[in-house]
Amino acid sequence: MGLLCAGAPLGLARPALGQTLPFAQVPDSVPAENFPVTSDEGRKETAELAAQLAQQRAELAKLRDDFQTKLADERAAREAAEARAQTNARAEVEATLKANPSLTRSEWLTISGFVQADLNVSQASQDQLNSSTAAPLNDNRFLLRRMRLGAVVDQQYFAGVVEIDANTVNGAQVRPMDVEATVKWPGGSVSLAALTVGLFKIPFGFEVIERDRDRLFTERSTFIRAFFPGEYDLGARLAGGWRFVRYALAVQNGEPIGESTFPVRDPNQAKDITGRLGIVSQISDKVSVQAGFSALTGKGFHKGTPPTKPTLTWQDLNEDGRYTAGELIVSPGTSGQPSQNFSRYAVGADALVSLRYFKNAGTTIYAEFARANNLDRWFLIADPYGPLGRDLREWGYYVAAVQDLGRHFRLGLRYDYYNPDLDSTDRQAAVAVPSSQAISTLSAAAALVGSVGGISGRFVAEYDVVSDHQGRDSSGMPTDLKNNVFTLRAEVAF
Amino acid sequence: MRFLSLGLVAGGLLFAGCSGANPSSGQRALFRIQNAQYIAGPIDTSPRDPSPAVANVSTQNNDLFPGVSNKKISGSVGPNSTAVLVGLQGDVGHWVVPVQDLDQNTIGNYTFSFSASFSPLTPAGDAGNLLLVLRATTRDGQVGPPYSQAMQMDQPRIAGALVISLDWDTEADLDLHVQLPSDGDAGVNEIWSRKPSGLPPATASTAPTVDAGMQAGYLDFDSNSQCVIDGRRAENVIFPTTAPNGRYVVRVDTFSLCGEATARWRVRVFTNNGADPVLQAVGQSTDIDTRFPHGQGAGVQALVFDY
Numbered sequence: 001m002g003l004l005c006a007g008a009p010l011g012l013a014r015p016a017l018g019q020t021l022p023f024a025q026v027p028d029s030v031p032a033e034n035f036p037v038t039s040d041e042g043r044k045e046t047a048e049l050a051a052q053l054a055q056q057r058a059e060l061a062k063l064r065d066d067f068q069t070k071l072a073d074e075r076a077a078r079e080a081a082e083a084r085a086q087t088n089a090r091a092e093v094e095a096t097l098k099a100n101p102s103l104t105r106s107e108w109l110t111i112s113g114f115v116q117a118d119l120n121v122s123q124a125s126q127d128q129l130n131s132s133t134a135a136p137l138n139d140n141r142f143l144l145r146r147m148r149l150g151a152v153v154d155q156q157y158f159a160g161v162v163e164i165d166a167n168t169v170n171g172a173q174v175r176p177m178d179v180e181a182t183v184k185w186p187g188g189s190v191s192l193a194a195l196t197v198g199l200f201k202i203p204f205g206f207e208v209i210e211r212d213r214d215r216l217f218t219e220r221s222t223f224i225r226a227f228f229p230g231e232y233d234l235g236a237r238l239a240g241g242w243r244f245v246r247y248a249l250a251v252q253n254g255e256p257i258g259e260s261t262f263p264v265r266d267p268n269q270a271k272d273i274t275g276r277l278g279i280v281s282q283i284s285d286k287v288s289v290q291a292g293f294s295a296l297t298g299k300g301f302h303k304g305t306p307p308t309k310p311t312l313t314w315q316d317l318n319e320d321g322r323y324t325a326g327e328l329i330v331s332p333g334t335s336g337q338p339s340q341n342f343s344r345y346a347v348g349a350d351a352l353v354s355l356r357y358f359k360n361a362g363t364t365i366y367a368e369f370a371r372a373n374n375l376d377r378w379f380l381i382a383d384p385y386g387p388l389g390r391d392l393r394e395w396g397y398y399v400a401a402v403q404d405l406g407r408h409f410r411l412g413l414r415y416d417y418y419n420p421d422l423d424s425t426d427r428q429a430a431v432a433v434p435s436s437q438a439i440s441t442l443s444a445a446a447a448l449v450g451s452v453g454g455i456s457g458r459f460v461a462e463y464d465v466v467s468d469h470q471g472r473d474s475s476g477m478p479t480d481l482k483n484n485v486f487t488l489r490a491e492v493a494f
Numbered sequence: 495m496r497f498l499s500l501g502l503v504a505g506g507l508l509f510a511g512c513s514g515a516n517p518s519s520g521q522r523a524l525f526r527i528q529n530a531q532y533i534a535g536p537i538d539t540s541p542r543d544p545s546p547a548v549a550n551v552s553t554q555n556n557d558l559f560p561g562v563s564n565k566k567i568s569g570s571v572g573p574n575s576t577a578v579l580v581g582l583q584g585d586v587g588h589w590v591v592p593v594q595d596l597d598q599n600t601i602g603n604y605t606f607s608f609s610a611s612f613s614p615l616t617p618a619g620d621a622g623n624l625l626l627v628l629r630a631t632t633r634d635g636q637v638g639p640p641y642s643q644a645m646q647m648d649q650p651r652i653a654g655a656l657v658i659s660l661d662w663d664t665e666a667d668l669d670l671h672v673q674l675p676s677d678g679d680a681g682v683n684e685i686w687s688r689k690p691s692g693l694p695p696a697t698a699s700t701a702p703t704v705d706a707g708m709q710a711g712y713l714d715f716d717s718n719s720q721c722v723i724d725g726r727r728a729e730n731v732i733f734p735t736t737a738p739n740g741r742y743v744v745r746v747d748t749f750s751l752c753g754e755a756t757a758r759w760r761v762r763v764f765t766n767n768g769a770d771p772v773l774q775a776v777g778q779s780t781d782i783d784t785r786f787p788h789g790q791g792a793g794v795q796a797l798v799f800d801y
Contacts, residue, residue: 123517126518128519128522130519131521131528316564319553319566320555321559321650427592427594428592429574429604429633430594430596430604471515471516472515472577473515473590474577474579474590474631474635474637475576475577475632475633475634476576476577476590476591476592476631477577479514479515480514481517482515482516483514
């Protein structure tokens with residue numbers, strides 16, 4: 001009964017469902033005088049019950065106090081933990097953004113750029129103008145070699161690139177460089193297939209694709225620059241990869257941005273088709289390799305000539321500087337010559353092995369070769385309908401090694417060779433003999449590399465020993481021309 | 495040891511850069527051959543090897559004028575020759591010209607030919623006695639005896655009783671204005687590009703002749719007119735036999751700089767077919783000089799003289 005009496009108030013005060021009080025509020029005790037007392041024994045029992053009730057009430061109060069204390073402690077601990085977590089998360093995000101500012105708040109947009117400013121010193125430099133083009137022949141100068149500013153958007157199925165370039169190589173110039181619109185089918189680390197339309201790099205070999213900010217050597221090899229001047233061309237490309245296989249196939253105008261006659265224009269309907277099939281593999285923690293085969297086929301353009309009007313020309317036959325009878329030459333007008341297309345192709349292969357000994361030390365060795373016909377668009381421009389009247393067979397290769405010496409130093413050595421005309425001849429002592437127009441360059445480069453707060457910088461010093469056959473010795477035989485080049489480059493990238 | 499190795503490599507690279515042919519275009523030389531190899535330093539005229547010899551040299555004429563270009567020079571050299579060294583005696587450099595064909599006239603000899611040009615700065619007149627030196631060379635380094643060809647650089651001179659000459663240094667369009675002595679009531683008579691003769695305006699009864707026009711003084715050429723560049727950069731007002739007495743005012747009008755930053759000009763007055771000017775004035779045209787009117791009486795005053 002006492003238990004009932006003691007329990008009744010508890011039962012009455014049980015909270016409704018949904019209430020959160022773990023312990024019911026105990027109502028005030030019922031006064032003992034309210035209970036009917038019929039005897040001493042009854043009074044005694046009532047007193048005991050009242051005492052028990054008081055004791056239980058005290059215990060409950062103590063438990064409640066303990067619980068409230070623990071609850072308050074737990075709440076305070078939880079709030080402190082949450083505050084710490086928020087602080088840590090904010091600090092982590094800020095640290096990440098500070099380390100890589102190109103990561104904006106929108107994870108799919110990346111803004112990046114770099115500047116390469118050079119001091120050039122060339123043995124071939126002279127304080128004169130080119131008598132044909134009136135361009136300065138001085139090459140001892142400071143120049144802004146590249147300034148790129150670009151934005152990349154990359155989502156699951158779409159990607160886009162917009163990049164502009166500014167330089168002072170031939171006077172101040174600003175031009176679009178990399179403009180891509182891509183629809184892709186996501187895969188693993190790379191898309192299974194990505195269709196790109198725009199202005200993008202010609203997918204041939206290794207050096208064309210290699211980013212300018214990643215390359216240790218100040219410029220690409222001679223034959224790469226001759227075949228693919230400016231590297232970028234307009235067109236469409238299908239590229240992707242599966243596991244270790246990489247592929248790219250592009251249809252482009254065939255007039256790269258660095259080409260001299262019709263840069264990023266297209267004077268003929270034919271398009272250049274370029275492709276590369278390769279592999280990329282991380283063999284172990286310390287060894288990675290990549291290799292590929294490339295090919296190109298397309299049609300070049302030989303400019304026709306417009307019709308000419310009849311002209312009357314004075315030719316100073318007796319070289320006295322005055323007109324003399326018989327020195328007027330009549331040149332009749334001629335009809336124009338039509339333009340013509342010619343075939344060109346190239347095949348090539350490239351390979352790269354990268355070895356990492358320690359965290360910041362490693363060696364990268366890579367090489368590439370290409371054999372081409374009528375593809376030179378910069379060095380000795382190929383035109384089988386030009387003065388030579390024949391195809392130009394071209395051959396080039398390079399071998400390079402780059403050594404990382406810790407976090408801040410890199411050394412590199414590269415030898416590249418290019419023969420723009422394998423069938424070249426020279427007239428020596430009244431006899432046409434086979435000759436070489438090959439040019440080879442041994443490049444030694446050293447770089448000081450650093451990175452602070454997501455902004456990386458480099459100082460690169462490079463000396464290029466250029467060997468060719470463009471000079472003549474006193475006996476009239478072809479010999480090397482003094483045209484070695486020293487370049488000091490400062491680069492900042494973000 | 496490592497630093498020593500690096501030093502040796504660097505030294506080797508620099509040493510590799512010390513050999514090779516001169517890349518200079520040789521434009522500082524008085525005598526130039528386009529597309530030939532330039533060698534710095536005057537051509538050696540001291541005797542060395544007895545052969546190969548230069549057999550003969552052929553030129554159209556040996557009377558030159560400063561700035562002459564496209565001058566054909568050819569010749570024949572002895573057996574085993576592979577090239578000819580060619581240079582003006584005392585010039586800052588000389589040239590290598592490979593031989594071309596077998597000489598059809600002399601068995602064993604080889605022919606050579608080239609087109610040469612002479613700098614406008616080549617000494618002329620009395621100092622214009624030039625000596626062109628040629629030496630044949632062989633593949634094994636033999637250098638034959640020097641062959642000398644005398645040439646005369648003439649001083650270009652425009653003859654006349656009175657010649658007023660304007661020349662300038664850049665491809666700008668400058669105009670010479672010469673105001674003749676006042677013709678009384680007939681007013682001011684000025685020779686310039688729009689009125690290239692000193693003849694008074696024609697009347698119905700007096701039709702001028704060409705001879706009469708020349709005798710009255712004339713402007714020989716409107717150089718770089720409308721920025722059509724002709725390269726002469728010189729204009730002359732010439733009085734062939736006589737010139738009116740009185741006060742002459744010479745002005746230089748900068749019609750256009752044709753994209754050039756400036757043009758430095760020189761006005762000279764020659765009399766009695768003289769080679770040396772009796773009067774001279776120099777000046778410089780800048781962009782501001784192009785902003786004024788370009789008609790009769792235009793230009794900055796360069797000279798005032800009485801004849």
